[in-house]
Amino acid sequence: xxxxxxKDAWKSQKNDEPLQEVRSLxxxxxxxxxxxxxxxxxxELIAVIILYAAIIIYYLTAFHGKFYSISVxxxxxxxxxxxxxxxxxxxLNNIECMACQVKSNLTKQVGxxxxxxxxxxxxxxAILPLLVVFFYWFEYAFIAPDRNxxxxxxxxxxxIFKAVAVFLLWMTIPTIIFYYINKWYVRxxxxxxxxxxxxxxxQTEDESNNS
Amino acid sequence: xxxxxxxxxxxxxxxxxxxxxxxxxxIYARQPTEREDLFQEIVVQLWKAWPSFKGLSKFSTWLYRIxxxxxxxxxxxxKTELVFMDQAEIPEAAEEDHALKKEQxxxxxxxxxxxxxxxxxVVMLFLEDHSYEEMEEILGLSQGALRVKMARAKEKLKKxxxxxxxxx
Numbered sequence: 001x002x003x004x005x006x007k008d009a010w011k012s013q014k015n016d017e018p019l020q021e022v023r024s025l026x027x028x029x030x031x032x033x034x035x036x037x038x039x040x041x042x043x044e045l046i047a048v049i050i051l052y053a054a055i056i057i058y059y060l061t062a063f064h065g066k067f068y069s070i071s072v073x074x075x076x077x078x079x080x081x082x083x084x085x086x087x088x089x090x091x092l093n094n095i096e097c098m099a100c101q102v103k104s105n106l107t108k109q110v111g112x113x114x115x116x117x118x119x120x121x122x123x124x125x126a127i128l129p130l131l132v133v134f135f136y137w138f139e140y141a142f143i144a145p146d147r148n149x150x151x152x153x154x155x156x157x158x159x160i161f162k163a164v165a166v167f168l169l170w171m172t173i174p175t176i177i178f179y180y181i182n183k184w185y186v187r188x189x190x191x192x193x194x195x196x197x198x199x200x201x202x203q204t205e206d207e208s209n210n211s
Numbered sequence: 212x213x214x215x216x217x218x219x220x221x222x223x224x225x226x227x228x229x230x231x232x233x234x235x236x237x238i239y240a241r242q243p244t245e246r247e248d249l250f251q252e253i254v255v256q257l258w259k260a261w262p263s264f265k266g267l268s269k270f271s272t273w274l275y276r277i278x279x280x281x282x283x284x285x286x287x288x289x290k291t292e293l294v295f296m297d298q299a300e301i302p303e304a305a306e307e308d309h310a311l312k313k314e315q316x317x318x319x320x321x322x323x324x325x326x327x328x329x330x331x332x333v334v335m336l337f338l339e340d341h342s343y344e345e346m347e348e349i350l351g352l353s354q355g356a357l358r359v360k361m362a363r364a365k366e367k368l369k370k371x372x373x374x375x376x377x378x379x
Contacts, residue, residue, distance in 0.1 A: 006315060096280070098256050102279050200283060
């Protein structure tokens with residue numbers, strides 16, 4: 001049987017299959033991976049805002065405001081998280097162009113998703129050393145301006161070499177471990193999807209090169 | 212009022228092009244529930260994009276792009292066993308030699324489902340009688356590449372359909 005003959009069969013299809021009533025679908029939420037990622041991100045942001053706002057208000061009002069500096073610390077960390085979520089949200093908003101040609105949409109998705117996952121891993125890894133450095137600075141600036149009282153800060157008792165060496169040792173190993181945990185987690189979340197998109201993009205490229 | 216009018220216009224156009232969406236669902240989703248999910252997702256994506264449709268391209272071109280983008284990359288693929296469509300799930304053939312056509316269609320759908328995702332779109336557009344120029348506008352592949360793809364896909368489909376289990 002020639003392939004062209006199948007065209008007749010194809011065209012003879014009746015398309016009145018009552019799959020679903022279209023009007024009832026208009027108010028439904030998208031279940032695409034990108035829409036799901038956006039929803040998760042919004043939920044994470046709301047959780048962070050509620051949690052940090054509660055901590056900030058607590059330390060501002062409890063103990064007669066004696067520990068207000070802790071509120072300031074949490075405010076800074078909270079703002080940092082908001083920036084982090086904003087950057088991720090912006091990337092997600094630019095990830096797809098559904099009305100574009102299939103190939104350009106795939107190219108866009110692969111490029112932005114790779115950026116997104118890289119940012120996820122790097123930000124997730126950098127957060128640990130950044131928070132420790134920030135905590136030290138904050139403790140020095142707001143809580144204990146006496147260097148001798150801050151653990152591991154160069155002082156009369158601790159030489160700068162010793163402080164740096166211990167600090168690096170202290171930070172490097174957890175940061176490396178954190179990096180691999182993050183990488184594994186991001187790969188588990190998005191790795192398969194990115195691979196599938198890349199494979200499909202390859203399908204569009206390989207023939208173009210041959211022709 | 213304007214939104215209602217716009218919604219009516221959208222629903223009428225979708226109804227008119229419903230067949231395209233159903234065919235795309237049938238070649239990209241193997242299970243009936245997956246087809247329902249894909250149909251829903253395509254309609255949701257079309258409705259979301261509807262305000263930005265300015266009529267610069269044909270409605271069908273715009274619809275094909277969104278529907279194929281949704282089917283190809285907009286849904287996370289589940290690892291499913293290769294389950295062939297049941298005869299009852301094949302869209303009905305309209306003519307008298309109904310049984311033969313239905314058998315051919317069943318074999319064709321099963322064979323198309325074995326092709327890579329992009330090739331399925333090319334074959335579907337070919338079967339829908341779209342020119343290579345239109346295919347290029349929808350898929351973004353050069354006409355040369357599309358011709359090569361179509362020739363290879365035809366060969367693959369012929370070989371697949373000739374297998375005894377396809378019974379055509």
